[in-house]
Amino acid sequence: MVLTKDKAASVAATDEPAKKKSKFSEEEDNSDLESLQSALLGQCLCPIPESVIRRPFQGLKILRHEDAQGYCATTIANWSRDRTLLFVSAVQLLCEESIKQNSRGLVCSKISDICEALVRNRYGLVEYLIELSAHSDRFVSFASGRALSSFFIASRSHVDPRWLERLAENSLSTTHPQKMSFSLDVMKRITEWKDSEEHPLDERDHLPPASCHLLSVSDAELDSSQIKCLCVKALEAKWPAIVEKFDRLLATTPTRDDSTVVTFLGLWEAIISVKANLSIVDTKPFYVHLANFVALLSSRISPIVWKHMLDLFNEVLCYGSTLALQDMLAEEPCSLAHLIVRSVKDWRLLEAIPFRGGSGKFGGGSGDGDKPLLKKAVLLVLKSVAVTVKETRCESSSDSSSSVSSEGEDADDDMAVIERSIREVLRQLDSCVKTLLPFHPETPLAQWVVQLFSDQDDALVEGMVCCLDVTIGLSHRENASQDLKKVLSPAVSLAQFLRTVSYGDDVLLDLLVSNETCFLLYLLRVLKYMRKNWPEFVSACSNELGDIMGVFSRLRLAIERLIARSLFPYNISPVLRLLEKCEQLYDGANP
Template identity: 25%
Template sequence: MAGRGSSIMEHTAGCRDSSSVSQRFDCLTHVSTCFQTGTCPTQSAAEVARVIFSVVCGPVPGEDRESGPAESCDLTCISVSLVERITSDLTSRVLPPALTSYCGEILTVFQDLDLMSQLVQLFHAEDQIISHLAAKTASTCVFYQLLKSGTVSPVWQQKCVQTFYNSALGPELDACLWSLTEVLKRLLKGAHQDTLGKLLSAFDSSLGALCSKFLPEERKEAMQCSVESWGTTFCLLLDLLEVLTASSLICGAGVCLKSQRITHIHSSALLTTISCCSEYFVKKRALLLLKRAVLQKAGEDWASGDVLSTGIKHKHFSSDMSLLAHSVLTAVATNWLQSVQVESASFFGGARCVRVEEGQKPDCVMLRAVSLLLLKSIELHIQTAGGAAGADSAAEVSGYLQNLWGFLQQCGVQLTEVTHCCCWISLLFGEQDDDMMEAAKALLSIFLHHRWCSGLEDSAVLEAACASGCNPHCHFLLLLQSISFDHSILLDFLISTETCFLEYFVRYLKYLRADWPGFTAACGRISWPQLSLTASCRGDVLKVTCKGQPDRVEHSSCDQPTGVTSPVGTMSPAAGIHLVEYDSSDESEPEDMEVCQDQPGAAVCENISALHVKQEISGQPVPIKLEQYESLNSPGSLSEPNSTPERRPRGPPLSVLQTEEASRPGPQVACKTLARAVLCMSALREVVTRLQTKKLFPYNPSSLLKLLIQVENCS
């Protein structure tokens, strides 16, 4: 081994002596140009490999004294980037045959010269660009070797393991964290579960040691000091934790390592980080990690839905989720919410003009994350052994919700005139479909638990639910009002895989058929013009006053919400504010599901894409607007589309309630709201039935149709 190392050093010295900096630069520039045009360089593969290797090794002391540090740095960056490009192109197999063979020869020479040892040495380079490029190139090489031979580079593995055990702050730790995260991401995207399991096993112990040092359970002061001094490194660690958490969902029962469970095991420490760390971006990243963990959506930003939806859970999954929920609820019970910092919303392009009377706008990403984390934790709590029945359990859950509403009010989301807490969900999640459906589903579970264990009459249960903000009838009606009772948008939700609307809708319909009187009562309650709201979401202040006057929506002079078709300052019920851009929904990947009466969740089955469903409805090539409700006086009538697909008419935000109905008597308003809701569900049933008859619905909707018929019969 010593002889081989001596031979490499001699060979490297020979390479350095044979060419000057300018000659190497010309060579590398020529090689890069040839790769861009898909042609082979004039130099041999071995010669190019030796030039690249000589640059990566660094200059010999005293050599090329006329060249400064900048030239040397540039040359190193070019060389390392070339290695990354060669390896990446070979992995993706996009090169012509001749160039593929040429690049393969270069990698063979690199292997003989042990290039990986030189790359990992650059991990601790003072220049952050060189350190990052070295980590990126090493990751590409490791991934290529894993795919080609199924083996892990021992040099890279040893460097990362030693660095994790050492846990010394600096560019080397950052590079190792980033490099391992990148390799794991690539394996997860490609669904290489077997290879992923082997790699995770090699790092399991060292990752546990790293997280035990930087995520202590009870040392708040030590954590605060450490996080303040390594905020960037901590964010890299959080990225790695999300990848590890996603791997536990993707690998399922096949792999169950402690490192994959770190987010759940150290959830209490992560909550402490959110409350104690002074760096806001660290707080936010930690909170979003916990939110994705509790929603089982870790990795959703970069992993495909097909990869994430394995459905198989590892043996510790239930206990880990319970531990996460317990940590959150314990923290809330000890006033954790009071220590959560929510800064004003940030904007690209500089500061946003703010009216004096508007005040600062809270960061609604943080508000939604805190709310969903708590709501889903409550839902998990009542679904496990920890959620005992009885009045004490109902009071406990109600206390958590009151803490949440108090936190939101403290952060600037205000409901000033009449405190109807059911509107919180609409104020906070009105333009974020996936989060809104998750929140509605969680609140439905919380309500059903409260109804079961409170021992109250139905009317009293609904009153208590409104006081706690979890009346499912109110939530559903607010959703219908936000879409102007347009059944075609509900159809979009049903055939989309981007939200849990199907699961929520089926479960709500089961409850609705058993409590029709409660629904009719909510129609009257939710329609009364009693609200004076001030919401600050997505950077746009929204003030709504409903006191017998037409709704007025005031926006800052510097920002106008996307999709507003009416003039600034006024908004009609048909104003085009969207929860999502429906012209892009046709590009979503279809997922076929089957609704089961006993299991409201969706099981995957092969059928037809949502794209064909929309084509059948419209009779025209997509993108096209679905058939939609036109007139309350012509029940069941379905008209052809008559507006552009880019701006589907949509009702006001969920917080904006009636204009013309504001001056009418309450019973008439309630009657009209009820009629529109029934008509919307009836029209939805008709279109789903027609699509099912033509075998164009993406899953079996028989159970859903049965529930819709039963609900119609209640009316």
């Protein structure tokens, strides 16, 4: 219903005598919430009376009414800031404890019961938390968003799609920009959530008391993929409008609220990320508008927005983890790679990097500059070049198997054109990096890439894979550029990498066992390259060949020891065979 001014005055007058009672009631409710939080920290609600557990939630439906826009108001206006934050934090703690216990397969029965009531929206909790998105205190709004995302993750498949649709609608709000940021952040946290097993030490040290009545849960209740899919589906219908909104926002004038833009870009990256484990069908609609945002990369955009846009593009071009392993590449990453290559070559994209925060070529400020920003840009260019070469080579291979020889010749001509473009792109990249960082002018790109990323294992290995794959992709041509081979020399990269890790075979073994980098892929391909191009490799390594082969020999022995004890986590036989063949080549040349 709609409250007129007279009715509102009447309600206020009749409510006046209840103020003292309301204050007492709030103190009582606060006490209940504090008891609830204390019990949750002990991971069990069994000792708490049912009335105490449910009382804070039962008050949510008191004094509800709808305004002219159908906006639902609750007792929020009568709650103090401390009361609101206490309630919201209790909700978040409850949901996070439920998530943790579900992952173990055993849940406190009272935690399960109250979560079930909240999931069924028996108390209108979802509407209440969404209302707080427009709260005048931004910290209250922030805390409510954290609680709401934890609630959705704890609810999983029981979430009402209409709640997510309302969030998606809020992300287009023009009257309440705070609602937009709130909704995007909640959906981002849901999408990037990872179901992970608890650390054994946490499980041992943090278990419910023996007196707790525990319920077992099935594996089906532990998977968050359903809530992620519901979230993405809710966004899909609104996505073109959301993208257009931020496109206009960034294209007109520099936005004062970079945080909202960053949240939007973070959500976009989370949806596309392979870590989200979403299907290709679910994520395909979110690739459509990427090209517009490449055009927005200019000196007018702040460094923080630059970084997040580069993160988004780098996630699309997930070369080491996905694209390098595929026989045929999808159209979307290839289109983005072509656009990046063209932007660097023809539109001087690298000159717009706000390296020192200012505008113009590399920024006009002072200081050491933004090295993390430069590293993201370098990796994006390397991945764009690698994807472009891989796509052209795949098409060339397909054409060469055709009975029509002219098609193969056309593909070779295409590769020659690509090669010229790549040579110019890498020249500009080399010039940019050497202008901004103190590398010697004669340092080849293959060497400074390793030095640049020496403190970032994942980017370092992916950068080396890109250089290696571009070299391999272009070397099959009879008239391949010798200059590019020198610029991207796999032998130079490998030698610099092994110097960087002090020739430690234990470091290589750690990288092989870890799943945080694509080092297995790199090692397989660089060993194959060594075997096929042994004289060239020996010439490029010169005096360091003995040190390199010494590392590989020790690595082989370490792998064999682990295999003998059944401790290696996967089949490493292909690497072992290649290590042995390279050692044989070395021993044959050095009897």
